[in-house]
Amino acid sequence: MTKAKLEAEKIGPFRVAPRIREGAHTGTWIIDVPPHLSPTGKRARHTLATKTEALADAKRMLRELQLDGALSGRGFGRKLSGVTLAEVSKRWLEEQVDRVATGKKRQSSLDADGFKLKAILGKFPETDISTIGTRDMADYQKHRVEAGCVAATINAETSLFLQVLRWAQEKGLVEKLPKVERIPLAVKRVDVPTPEEMSGIMDALGKERALLVRFLAETGVRKTEAFTLEWSDLDTANQLVAIRRKDGFTPKTRHSDRDIPISASLCDALSEAKRAARAKALTAGETPPPLVFPGRFGGRLVNIRRALASAVKKAGVKRNGQPLKLSPHVLRKAMATWLHVRGVPDALLQPRLGHAPGSRVTKSVYVKVTTEDMRASVIDLEAERRARVGAPETAKTA
Template sequence: MSPVCRLRERRLAPLLKGVRTDASRSPPLIRLHWPVKWVVPVMPKAFKVGALTARPHVRGGVPSGRWQVDVPDNLTLSGKRKRVMFPSAREAEQGARAILLEVQLNGGYGRLPQQDCITPSLAEVAEHWVRDQQVRVDAGKKRKSSLVTNLYQLAPILKAMGHLPIDELSRRRLDAYQAERAGVGRKPETINCEIALLAQVQAWAVEQDIIKKVVTTDRLPIEPKEPLVLTPAEAVALLTHIPEHLRPFVRLLMETGCRFGEAANLRWRQVDLDAGEARIERRSDWGPKSRYSIRTLLLSPALCVALSERKVSPDAFVFEGRKAGRPIDDIRCAMRAATRAAGITRRGQLANVRPKDLRACFATWQASSGVRERIVQSLLGHAPGTKVTKRHYEHPTKPEERAASAALWDQLGPMQ
């Protein structure tokens, strides 16, 4: 090769650096014919995908073989234009469409700069969570009483940790909160409910893309409590010592197993004394616990006679409280006095019989009588197949335990 040709080849080398030599791909093979004046590679043309432009990437005046998608500043969250690289034109087109979808969903492409991301405090997140729950209450997806309970549970949490950024919650802080609450005499059940509510607020924050994960800790151990189940004889004695104006109400709890709120909010238009029925249903001012709680209570003839003497207008409450036009709200003092007068004790101490215990008594009495579990669930207003009925309401009675033990003793026989 002559010196002139070598000189021309050295000058042409930078221009041919990005030229492909495979004729099956683009850009096509460039054939050289000597003498060569200038050789310019054939470059693909840029194309538009919506507001984005995809073009071949060029470095030092030479195509690199890759493609770039230019994202203008008005489509990025940071306010600065971005350049996204792709290995081929086809992938550049697909990537541009994905970028446009992200802009449509998030209002921009990319992430905000770190200095612009201010994590809200736990109190601020809790405020927005409460507003969201209020919307659920208005839509009928959550009971108002449940939201009121949540507000009471949130109060000590926000007092202790409300000033902290929500992403600074840690297991150690939650453990310290549990120790602090236990130190002021709060029961483990109460503390566990508060921690569970805090996890619920954090889960909502994760859904809103405020934080990345939920921080929680172990539940405090709870000592098992001996269930309080009255015998039918004890129930009769208790009912005898209940004040006369409260006796039909307590009798209704005993023989139907309904919840306290269901009985207290019962109106006369829901009661049919001729048929011996009372309908638990949703109203504009009150609603049952769940859709399975909507059911018909069966009333005994004795209870119907006692209620017929109290019947007034259809819109009035069947069991009015001390204030006119308001339902009965608390009978714990009367229950405690009747328990003392009836002499109901457990382990040598006066039993603490609460209205909710009568619901468990009803479920246990029905199960002991051989009533099928599905029937008991229907009478209690539980979902079919739920484990709540057996776990929390049906309890073994002392006579049943003694009978089971006595049967085994008979099989074992006397001591040799």
């Protein structure tokens, strides 16, 4: 290798130089990292096989340094051109990981965000975020429609897209956010069972699953809240169930952290189930399970849709000639509907569901008007006419 090719090169604060040992070039190259940029606070050297690889890695490190400076407002200038969506997304996700670690965000939400970003980056892998406009967002929606995605999925992805761009705007990397028109969602009909129908459905379930379904229907908790419920969360003396943060579970919002009163009979049924679970474990020489509603092999449940579908079919509960579609979330809506029909005000319903005070979601999403409720509001003009015409004749006859 010629002397010219062995010359060191500066890439920003980094120095790329041939690795010399005992006065001779070893054939490898190093990246010299100054102490103030090294994680250890000491000078560091990275060894690479070729000068080309060393230069490429040094340029990558410089880019990372420039982007970190632009995002933090320190060091390098905030104005940085050519920042890609991939670069911004990476750092946005790192911040979300920190939020999960501090309990500000649920791990499941972070996982969902990761899947959405993967789809978005598939369309905009190296796109400069400052150039993304309304037309690009519309093209993305069209791209996802052609891929066979449903409107709800596309709307969720574009919402996250805007969230990341808004974060970049706060960091000074984007001046103006694009406008996005959401794709209209088809109105989904959700039928809730009556309390009488739920009684028949529970009769069609096994004892353990029937208790879980009863608990879901009477408390209106989210399925993850029920599936992670531990015996220590049950206060039998005061007939209360505590929904609290614990290892492996973070409430959806701060309003989800709550105490829910339960009926005396449900409290007795849960206490009996606890005694039975403890006796079974002791007989088998095992430690009693901490979960109130464990899965088949003692672990955490994932879903009970199949058990519900089988019970609904066995109980013969139908809507429009078809078995009623029942899920833990529908049970949550059923409870909200039953209490609303009984005249329970939103001020009491919202904290029970874990909703924020004054939330419009409670009535718009959870309270469902049943057919029987609608029947009470039927207008019969013919009956009105008969009453009006017949009244004078009745009076005249009298």
